Amino acid sequence: MARPAIPQARLLAVCQALFTSALSVDLTLTGLVGYTLAPDKALATLPFALITVASAVTAIAAAFLIERLGRRAAFCLGGLACCAGGLVSVWAIAHHDFAAFCVGTALVGVFQAFARFYRLAAADAAPAADKPRAISTVLTGGVVAAVCGPAIAAWSSDLLVAQPFAGSYAVVAVFGLATVLLLAFGYRDAPAHAAAREHGAALPARPLAQIARQPVFLAAFANNGIGNAVMMFVMTATPIAAVACGHTIGQGAQIIEWHLVGMYAPSFFSGWLLQRFGRGPMLMCGIALAAVGSLVALASTAVPAFYVALLCLGVGWNFMFVGGTTLLAESYRPAERARTQALAEFAAAALTALATLAAGQVLYRYGWQAVNLAVLPALAVALLVTLGWQRGVARRAVLAG
Numbered sequence: 001m002a003r004p005a006i007p008q009a010r011l012l013a014v015c016q017a018l019f020t021s022a023l024s025v026d027l028t029l030t031g032l033v034g035y036t037l038a039p040d041k042a043l044a045t046l047p048f049a050l051i052t053v054a055s056a057v058t059a060i061a062a063a064f065l066i067e068r069l070g071r072r073a074a075f076c077l078g079g080l081a082c083c084a085g086g087l088v089s090v091w092a093i094a095h096h097d098f099a100a101f102c103v104g105t106a107l108v109g110v111f112q113a114f115a116r117f118y119r120l121a122a123a124d125a126a127p128a129a130d131k132p133r134a135i136s137t138v139l140t141g142g143v144v145a146a147v148c149g150p151a152i153a154a155w156s157s158d159l160l161v162a163q164p165f166a167g168s169y170a171v172v173a174v175f176g177l178a179t180v181l182l183l184a185f186g187y188r189d190a191p192a193h194a195a196a197r198e199h200g201a202a203l204p205a206r207p208l209a210q211i212a213r214q215p216v217f218l219a220a221f222a223n224n225g226i227g228n229a230v231m232m233f234v235m236t237a238t239p240i241a242a243v244a245c246g247h248t249i250g251q252g253a254q255i256i257e258w259h260l261v262g263m264y265a266p267s268f269f270s271g272w273l274l275q276r277f278g279r280g281p282m283l284m285c286g287i288a289l290a291a292v293g294s295l296v297a298l299a300s301t302a303v304p305a306f307y308v309a310l311l312c313l314g315v316g317w318n319f320m321f322v323g324g325t326t327l328l329a330e331s332y333r334p335a336e337r338a339r340t341q342a343l344a345e346f347a348a349a350a351l352t353a354l355a356t357l358a359a360g361q362v363l364y365r366y367g368w369q370a371v372n373l374a375v376l377p378a379l380a381v382a383l384l385v386t387l388g389w390q391r392g393v394a395r396r397a398v399l400a401g
Contacts, residue, residue: 008121008122008125008187008188009122009125009126009133009134009137009138010137011182011186011187012118012119012121012122012137012138012141012187013137013138013139013140013141014141014182015075015079015115015118015141015179015182015183015187016115016118016119016138016139016140016141016142017141017142017143017144017145018141018175018176018178018179018182019082019111019112019115019118019141019175019179020141020142020144020145020146020260020264021144021145021148021152021175022082022086022108022111022172022175022176023051023108023112023145024145024146024152024260025152025168025169025171025172026048026051026105026108026172027048027256028253028256029165029168030047030048030051030105031044031045031048031239032165033047033089033093033101033165034046034047034048034098034101036165037092037093037096037097037098037101038098039098043098045360046102047098047101047102047104047105048105048356049353049356049357050102050105050106050109051105051106051108051109051112052109052112052232052349052352052353052356052357053106053109053353053357054105054106054107054108054109054110054112054113055109055110055112055113055116055349055352055353056113056346056349056350056352056353058109058110058113058114059113059116059342059345059346059348059349059350060342060343060345060346061113062074062078062113062114062116062117062342062345063117063338063339063341063342063345063346064338064342065077066114066117066121066338066341067337067338070189071117071121071187071189072183072184072187072188072189074114074117075114075115075117075118075121075179075183075187076179076180076183076184077114078110078111078113078114078115078179079111079114079176079177079178079179079180079183080176080180081107081108081110081111081114081176082107082108082110082111082172082173082175082176082179083173083174083176083177083180084107084173084176085103085104085105085106085107085108085110085111085172085173085176086104086108086169086170086171086172086173086174086175086176087104087169087170087173088100088101088103088104088107089101089104089105089166089169089172090104090163090166090169090170090173091104092104093163093164093165093166093169094163094166104169108172111176113345113349116345116349117341117345118138119135119138119139119325120325120328120329120341122134122135122137122138123135123325123326123328123329124329124337128330129275131326131329131330132270132271132272132274132275132322132323132326133271133272133275134271135271135322135325135326135329136267136268136269136270136271136272136274136322137267137271138267139264139267139270139318139321139322140264140267140268141264142260142263142264142267143261143264143265143267143268145260145264146257146260146261146263146264146265147257147261152168152171159171203333204335205333205335205336206333206336208339208340208343211331211332211336211339211340211343212343214331215385215388215389215392216327216330216331216389217327217328217331217340217344218385218388218389219283219324219327219385219386219388219389219390220324220325220327220328220331220344221324221328221344221347221348221385222324222381222382222385222386223283223286223287223320223321223323223324223327223382223386224320224321224324224325224328224344224348225344225347225348225351225352226351226378226379226381226382227286227287227290227316227317227320227321227324227382228317228321228348228351228352229348229351229352229354229355229378230290230313230317230355230375230378230379231263231290231313231314231317232352232355232356232359233355233356233358233359233362233371233374233375234293234294234297234310234313234359234371234372234375235256235259235310235313236355236356236359236360237359237360237362237363237368237371238252238255238256238259238306238310239252239253239255239256240252240360240363241301241363241368241371242255242303242306244368245301245306245368247303247306251303251306254307255303255306255307255310256310258307258310258311258314259310259311259313259314260314261311261314262310262311262312262313262314262315262317262318263314263315263317263318264314264318266315266318266319267318267322270282270318270319270322271322273319274322274323274326279323279326279327280386280390280393282319282322282323283319283320283323283324283386284383284386285316285319286315286316286317286318286319286320286321286323287316287320287379287382287383287386288316289312289313289315289316289319290312290313290316290317290320290375290379291316291376291379292312292316293308293309293310293311293312293313293316294309294313294372294373294375294376294379295372296308296309296312297309297368297369297372298369298372298373301368309372320382327389328340328341328344359371362374
């Protein structure tokens with residue numbers, strides 16, 4: 001029989017699918033719409049960058065709203081922000097208003113800040129042995145967006161004939177509204193798993209600095225924060241680099257589509273792999289796959305090399321993200337949850353925002369090879385921090401034995 005945490009994780013997986021589909025529309029079209037609306041074409045990528053920036057700015061508030069209002073109410077607020085963002089974007093396109101379009105995309109970033117907690121909600125409600133499976137179950141929702149998101153963006157772009165692309169952002173609003181309805185009528189706040197509550201009940205809350213210095217927290221951030229920043233840094237530059245290397249816009253879109261498949265499809269089995277082989281080997285495998293992706297991209301700029309590089313990066317990100325989230329869920333006591341999650345998600349989102357903003361500049365000034373070279377030192381840092389945590393675990397096991 002499935003444990004109670006898993007059905008809730010499946011519902012959150014549907015919410016994840018709606019979120020990733022909305023984000024996929026923005027990923028596919030926002031650069032083009034921004035270029036159309038921007039008074040200065042150098043600002044064309046600003047609306048897309050604001051999604052990540054708004055997510056970083058909102059992350060801390062999202063964590064404390066979840067703690068104060070409960071997950072269901074807070075997640076519904078996120079869905080309402082998406083709905084509002086889609087509608088504002090439709091209005092901005094209809095009135096050719098670049099500033100309003102920036103507001104619309106930033107509201108989708110607010111949605112992203114709340115949606116980042118879906119996986120943590122599933123992990124907190126699951127017993128320790130099932131945390132990887134609960135996390136990976138939530139992430140399986142991204143497979144829908146990986147396959148359907150770009151197609152939805154293309155299909156809906158002419159829904160409102162008088163205003164090209166406005167229909168796609170109307171669909172974003174529908175995704176946000178559907179998220180709110182699903183959460184309001186189908187989701188119930190689940191408390192921390194009983195074993196975790198009993199373990200932490202007699203222990204006082206620690207200072208945040210002490211929590212952040214733990215090897216397990218540092219390893220969680222190294223894989224969640226650095227892994228996500230590396231992924232977004234390369235992915236942001238990929239469509240432009242593919243065209244610059246002589247490939248078509250359609251080929252660039254297909255490369256991103258397969259990258260998204262690589263990010264989310266492994267969620268069907270990554271939780272099981274993590275339970276079977278352990279967190280350390282899975283994290284190492286994820287870091288290695290991301291590095292292999294960069295090496296493939298350095299070796300060739302042919303279309304197959306782009307496909308392989310971005311697929312490896314996506315699978316590597318998945319292993320790092322599932323494993324890193326599992327470590328994060330183990331780094332805090334119940335009384336410390338809001339502060340610890342706020343710090344982790346803000347730091348990861350801020351680092352990702354910087355990577356997104358820097359990607360275009362590095363590509364423009366130094367080229368595609370520089371983009372892929374730049375991620376290797378970052379992955380080396382993630383590897384060293386993960387090895388440090390793993391050595392500590394092995395040392396404690398020896399002492400306990």
